[in-house]
Amino acid sequence: MTPPVGIIMGSQSDWPTLREAAEILDALQVGYEARIVSAHRTPDRLWDYGRGAVDRGLQVIIAGAGGAAHLPGMMASKTRLPVIGVPVQTRALSGVDSLYSIVQMPRGFPVATMAIGAAGAANAGLMAAGILALGDPALAERLDAWRRALSDSIPEEPQDD
Numbered sequence: 758m759t760p761p762v763g764i765i766m767g768s769q770s771d772w773p774t775l776r777e778a779a780e781i782l783d784a785l786q787v788g789y790e791a792r793i794v795s796a797h798r799t800p801d802r803l804w805d806y807g808r809g810a811v812d813r814g815l816q817v818i819i820a821g822a823g824g825a826a827h828l829p830g831m832m833a834s835k836t837r838l839p840v841i842g843v844p845v846q847t848r849a850l851s852g853v854d855s856l857y858s859i860v861q862m863p864r865g866f867p868v869a870t871m872a873i874g875a876a877g878a879a880n881a882g883l884m885a886a887g888i889l890a891l892g893d894p895a896l897a898e899r900l901d902a903w904r905r906a907l908s909d910s911i912p913e914e915p916q917d918d
């Protein structure tokens with residue numbers, strides 16, 4: 758059975774970043790699939806994935822890529838499912854290249870763009886869970902508990918190292 762979330766990335770080298778989204782989804786017991794899909798290197802795979810996404814039963818797509826990061830935007834062109842973009846940090850330009858490639862979509866085909874890197878990927882997992890929680894009270898409760906636990910873990914006073 759198709760899980761609700763598709764995590765796609767431009768390269769194997771993006772997985773250490775996108776795994777942060779997967780770990781959040783694991784913690785919240787949200788099903789996902791992870792695939793390498795590149796607009797540049799495997800355009801037919803991108804096309805097929807986007808064309809079949811709704812019919813297969815996916816509900817949200819998290820798309821991460823670095824550099825000339827066209828994957829999230831191209832996926833948003835191919836499917837009406839919400840696409841959450843994760844700009845992967847790059848060595849040459851620190852991920853600003855990825856961010857700019859993802860965030861400036863033309864009107865009509867939005868990508869919900871997260872921050873650069875691992876924190877952005879984790880937030881993509883939380884954003885996907887938040888979308889799915891709108892129609893899933895049990896998931897909403899798990900997400901609320903996750904958020905409470907994070908808040909409770911923050912000390913009121915700074916600690917010495």
Ligand SMILES: Nc1c(C(=O)O)ncn1[C@@H]1O[C@H](COP(=O)(O)O)[C@@H](O)[C@H]1O
Pocket residue numbers: 766767768769770771794795796797798821822823824825826827828829845
């Ligand atoms: N930005 C894209 C796309 C795409 O947008 O379709 N496909 C691969 N890439 C990116 O190329 C970077 C380097 O990839 P390699 O490490 O495989 O050379 C990765 O961050 C990937 O997301």
